[in-house]
Amino acid sequence: MQNNFMIGQISDTHFVDKKHKLFDKYDTYKRFIDAIETCNQLMKTPDFYIISGDLIHDNEIFYKDFFELCxxxxxxxxxxxxNHDKRKALRSFVKSDLIDENGYLNYTISSYPLExxxxxxxIENVIEGTLSESTLDWLEKKLLNNTNKPTIIFMHHPPIEIGSLLFDHIKCNNGKEFISLISKYKNVKEVIFGHVHCSFSEIINGVEFSSCPSASIQYPIGAKSDKNLELDTTGFIKLINYNDGTISKENIKIKN
Ligand SMILES: [Fe+2]
Incomplete structure (x- = not known):
């Protein structure tokens, strides 16, 4: 197994097709093309990419163009x-080994030194998130299978509050249950989420919880309301580098 590898993470692309704009304003079609080009021009190419949810904004017909560009x-x-994705439609675009026996997109990538x-x-058509009972069971089985391998968990909704009035009430609603489950497994090193459209990091009981900023638009973490909010149109990708047991992370600006 290789000692070094790199994950590229792209989150919250909120992709729309060529004829539309996000909120009638933001060209997330072009932004996704820019994100791919930024990835393809990196000095070192990531070994694979995780696209951590909200791939499309609001219409499942956008998946076709999205996956063609992929x-x-x-x-x-x-x-x-x-939360913006449509599970049934998305399932038809992904390999069957990314779908668990209950139809959720729960999967592991196991061919690297990090699990x-x-x-x-x-929760379809609901903004907040949850880990269903079957997903928590699935997770516990996976953790039990690999108690000695350092593990990193990706999820769309944060399991913790990040101090944002806009996002804390629409986080993963049973994050506490999740944290008490993973705290039994000391090999879980990091949890990385999307959804919050900003950069955040906190260490809890030795586990780093951090966000991947959006590839499309950022919301200020201190915003009190989303009315008339000036959004930052800088998009980011995240690089997660594993080098002989050490994990390092970096957010890279998407070039226009
Ligand atoms: Fe989201």
């Missing part, structure tokens, strides 16, 4: 569910 990535992609677990936290 063919331009030089490496495999692993799509995840977000990678991707969790489906979406």
């Amino acid at each position: 063919n331009k990535f030089k490496r495999p992609i692993y799509p995840m569910m977000g 990678i677990i991707c969790l489906d936290t979406a």
